Amino acid sequence: MIIIKRPIIGRIVGVLIIQLLFLSSIYVVAFAQSAQNQSKNNSSAALISNNPISALLSIVIIIVLIIIFIIMHIYDNKLKMARSIKDAQIESKTKKIPIGVLKYITIRITNNQTTSTLQNYQQMLKLDLSYYKKYINKNIDNMLFFDSEGKALKSWLESYSKKDFSNMVFWVFINSQINASSYFDINLAFLAMDSKSDNNYGIAPNMTEKYGSMDNGSSIFDEYWNFELNYLQSEWLNSSKCDYSLNKGLKINNGSVYTNECMYNPSNYVLEASVRFSYINDVASSGISISESRHMGAAKEITRPAVMLLCNSLSKKYAGLTVLASNGAEGGKSFNIQNEHNMYKISYDKDYIFGISATQEQLFEYINYDTRSSVYAVMSGTYYIILGDPSAIESKDTPILPVSFNWVRARKFLPNNEMPKAEIMV
Numbered sequence: 001m002i003i004i005k006r007p008i009i010g011r012i013v014g015v016l017i018i019q020l021l022f023l024s025s026i027y028v029v030a031f032a033q034s035a036q037n038q039s040k041n042n043s044s045a046a047l048i049s050n051n052p053i054s055a056l057l058s059i060v061i062i063i064v065l066i067i068i069f070i071i072m073h074i075y076d077n078k079l080k081m082a083r084s085i086k087d088a089q090i091e092s093k094t095k096k097i098p099i100g101v102l103k104y105i106t107i108r109i110t111n112n113q114t115t116s117t118l119q120n121y122q123q124m125l126k127l128d129l130s131y132y133k134k135y136i137n138k139n140i141d142n143m144l145f146f147d148s149e150g151k152a153l154k155s156w157l158e159s160y161s162k163k164d165f166s167n168m169v170f171w172v173f174i175n176s177q178i179n180a181s182s183y184f185d186i187n188l189a190f191l192a193m194d195s196k197s198d199n200n201y202g203i204a205p206n207m208t209e210k211y212g213s214m215d216n217g218s219s220i221f222d223e224y225w226n227f228e229l230n231y232l233q234s235e236w237l238n239s240s241k242c243d244y245s246l247n248k249g250l251k252i253n254n255g256s257v258y259t260n261e262c263m264y265n266p267s268n269y270v271l272e273a274s275v276r277f278s279y280i281n282d283v284a285s286s287g288i289s290i291s292e293s294r295h296m297g298a299a300k301e302i303t304r305p306a307v308m309l310l311c312n313s314l315s316k317k318y319a320g321l322t323v324l325a326s327n328g329a330e331g332g333k334s335f336n337i338q339n340e341h342n343m344y345k346i347s348y349d350k351d352y353i354f355g356i357s358a359t360q361e362q363l364f365e366y367i368n369y370d371t372r373s374s375v376y377a378v379m380s381g382t383y384y385i386i387l388g389d390p391s392a393i394e395s396k397d398t399p400i401l402p403v404s405f406n407w408v409r410a411r412k413f414l415p416n417n418e419m420p421k422a423e424i425m426v
Contacts (some may be wrong), residue, residue: 004329096150252388
């Protein structure tokens with residue numbers, strides 16, 4: 001609550017004017033009556049000189065009334081101020097607001113399931129902030145999420161509509177558990193236009209003018225890479241004939257970049273990557289894969305599914321997505337549990353989010369968070385993450401469909417694979 005002090009002097013002056021006009025009218029009436037009795041004298045001065053006691057009494061009455069009204073208004077102003085302070089104290093006990101917040105909105109996160117959420121997880125927020133665009137600066141960095149105690153929440157802006165902020169996708173780290181059929185309220189604050197939020201608020205690397213300048217994804221997600229450095233981080237290796245570059249993300253023209261160990265568990269986490277393809281005709285497919293082995297020559301030894309989301313050159317306008325999940329040997333014969341070709345058209349030079357996750361019996365593949373394919377598969381243990389050519393360490397010098405990665409991440413897999421609902425409370 002903002003407490004505004006009332007302008008005491010201005011109110012007193014206004015009251016004085018009103019009272020003087022009122023009393024002056026009474027005095028004029030009194031003079032008029034006196035004038036009827038003093039027909040011989042015509043001027044106001046004569047009236048006053050002939051009625052000195054009456055004039056003096058009128059002035060005293062005016063002064064007394066003015067003093068009374070001044071006292072009344074001062075008391076009234078102090079009483080209202082005290083009530084405002086009391087109201088503010090009551091509100092501060094129920095909701096604490098961080099310093100520097102000009103305006104905030106409340107967002108309700110509702111868990112409609114019969115089971116609780118995880119204790120710590122990443123909550124997606126799809127918000128229409130077009131109504132509040134006048135509070136958002138051009139760098140979209142004057143926002144902050146906080147809880148009912150006024151504590152800042154870690155958040156990451158994934159994408160937004162530059163035209164009117166009507167389609168903004170945030171990820172907020174919720175460090176508490178939402179019970180079954182219950183809700184949890186958080187707040188989105190707008191700071192001054194020339195303000196900049198602290199490290200609790202971040203923006204995807206490709207969303208800022210300087211790539212990765214406000215990226216705090218590593219503090220939000222369980223695993224996160226934005227490839228903003230000019231060298232591969234220690235968790236990643238590349239095939240011997242890999243043609244890749246690190247400039248505003250990772251671009252692979254040939255070969256593979258893959259993790260140096262099995263580190264992704266599809267039963268507990270969702271693997272997602274921001275990918276972009278460029279056109280080259282007659283090249284091998286590329287994309288993102290997970291496998292028990294980075295040596296595909298050992299395929300007969302693989303007993304768990306190797307999952308691949310790959311794109312090939314369908315035409316000069318579109319790439320065709322191929323979704324594969326292959327088991328290794330069973331009775332000496334290799335087989336596919338899933339093989340769907342050209343199930344989705346991918347436009348070139350446009351960012352997409354590819355995703356993989358699983359329950360103990362079901363494998364899911366996503367495009368922009370929409371489930372595009374699912375199949376029965378027993379997913380257990382950890383896997384290598386492979387970018388580019390799915391052959392990984394066995395990659396040849398054959399060109400692949402050029403693929404770029406803005407970021408790769410792993411986040412919590414929620415109960416029943418269902419994200420709690422979020423809405424702005426008006």
